[in-house]
Amino acid sequence: MSDIPTTNAQTTNARQLSALEVRAERERIKRNWLLSMPAMILLLLGASGPLLIVLVYSFMTPGDYSGVIWTPTIKAWFQIFFAVDIFDDTIGLADAHLTIFGRSVRLSLITTFLTLIIGLPTAYFIATRPGRQRTLWLFLITIPFWTNLLIRTFAILEVIRNEGLLNNLLRWLGVIDEPIQILYTDTAVLIGMAYVYLPLMVLPLYASIDRLDFRLVEAGYDLYANRWQVLRRVILPIIKPGIIAGSILVFVPSLGAYVTPRVLGGGKHMMIGNFIELQFGQGRNWPLGSSLSMLLLVIVAVALIFYVRAANRGGSDEQ
Amino acid sequence: MSSKPAKPFSIKHLPGFTTIALGCFVLLYAPIITMVVYSFNSGQSVALFEGFSVSWYFEAAKNELVQEAALRSLIIAACASGIATVLATMAALGTTRTRNFPGRTFIYLMINQPLMVPEVVTAVALLIFFASIKVATGYSGLAYLILAHAAFCVPFAYLPIRARMEGMDMALEIAAADLYATPWKTFRRVTLPLVAPGIAAGAMLAFVISLDDVIITEFVKSAGQDTLPTYMLGQLRRAVTPEVNAISTALLAVTVILLTAFFLLSGRNSPAGK
Secondary structure (H helix, E strand, O other), X not given: XXXXXXXXXXXXHHHHHHHHHHHHHHHHHHHHHHHHHHHHHHHHHHHHHHHHHHHHHOOOEEOOOOOEEOOOOOHHHHHHHEEEOOOOOOEEEOHHHHHHHXXXXXXXXXXXXXXXXXXXXXXXXXXXXXXXXXXXXXXXXXXXXXXXXXHHHHHHHHHHXXXXXHHHHHHHHOOOOOOOOOOOOHHHHHHHHHHHHHHHHHHHHHXXXXXXXXXXXXXXXXXXOOHHHHHHHHHHHHOHHHHHHHHHHHHHHHHOOOHHHHHHHOOOOOOHHHHHHHHHOOOXXXXXXXXXXXXXXXXXXXXXXXXXXXXXXXXXXXX | OOOOOXXXXXXXXXXXXXXXXXXXXXXXXXXXXXXXXHHOEOOOOOOOOOOEOOHHHHHHHHOHHHHHHHHHHHHHHHHHHHHHHHHHHHHHHHHOOOOOOOOHHHHHHHHHHHHHOOHHHHHHXXXXXXXXXHHHHOOOOOHHHHHHHHHHHHHHHHHHHHHHHHOOOHHHHXXXXXXXXXXXXXXXXXXXXXXXXXXXXXXXXXXXXXXXXXXXXXHHOOOOOOOHHHHHHHHOOOOOOHHHHHHHHHHHHHHHHHHHHHHHHHHOOOHHHO
């Protein structure tokens, strides 16, 4: 019985202490939020908030000149995939739109594949250089990475146009008599995107190869694996998170590319990004442009979720 | 079996990888080097090198449109990277070196949002948003561009600052507090000097990112508000003019200089080592 008051006193103490802790905790959370708030407000005004307006606009009716009329409709979303025949009102697939989607997805996938094929050996080469040399090679990859995308696109334009470096070289070698028309084709867009996004593939690959434990490679050779088997069965599975990261980092901006297809593809070889812009310019169909933007955002979000899951899985594998 | 003396077996060697890698570097640099070389071409042609000259640089520098665009680019980049760096530093103070708290993931997502959303989508969103504000207020100055640039610069400023803060020893701040420094004094005299290289690196990245932006600027700008990149895009016909080549090379030089500075800043005095 005599124990009871003591216990009571102890619990009161504990309660007071925890109340103090709770207050300190609350203060800390408040302080953290207050410090983060200005940046959040800026991003809400200059990035996230306007996305909600796009979502709303995608459910509106296009205005006569530009903008929207505030009559809700899902026509813009319908228009992405289907077209109503102007003569007999039959509903068919919107071929022009589907062609642009098909091109965007196809070119982005090939770009990802090309950059992977070239980027993997490059990243491996950099990661296996000795100390100081490695920093230099890494720096050489970083320069194009930070160089203006427009400038790099211009540089590749000068190489592939009819009077450009590539055609002149081929003519000089006697391989061709007439210049090959590369500019303003899908190939030009593909070359350009592979060129401008290559560093995005190399950097994450480098990061994962850099962490590679070469004792595992040695173990592979000890167990009589040949070079190819070691690459296929030891190195590639270990650096898989890097491969996924690089692929997403290339695929996402490729899919939303605007500058490269505009400069190298001309008006006819549009990708989704250019098509969206068209809706806000000559097309004067803001709702369609909005629904297309939202669709692009959804595709990118799916790719990112896939990436996060794959990265987490890769992380737990390593442990 | 082989007549050649066997090379020591290297476990790191993979056949063909070095060739592809070196080829990759050649492919990466050939177009850039060509561009730089032809910016010093005396002739009109961008295909035939006629002699060394810096006349295109003078030509570009004399062009009033280029002057205005360059000045505008610098003003926007300076304002945007300044705002972004201050806000990113505050946010980094709020989100690093603290136990997890409710909403931290949300803050991360918000701050890094510009890295995840395709730029063209953000550009369209800002176009719509600012168009209605322009109609409502009648103001169509540079503030829209600065706001837009500052927003997408935040994650680029935030990431190096956060990295620097996470590597910092908290004991130093606790020691300052023990010696009766006020929170502000602790920040001013201890935290800030230690984080300064990260802040400088973040500010530089933000500056370069703003200077390079094409898409968002192209969508948001009002008439006569070209920055250097949008001016260059507008000049493009079937080929790149030698003048634009010269501007490109000059911008490339700025990037290389800032990047070298960035490498030196972030490489030296790692706080973890102290």
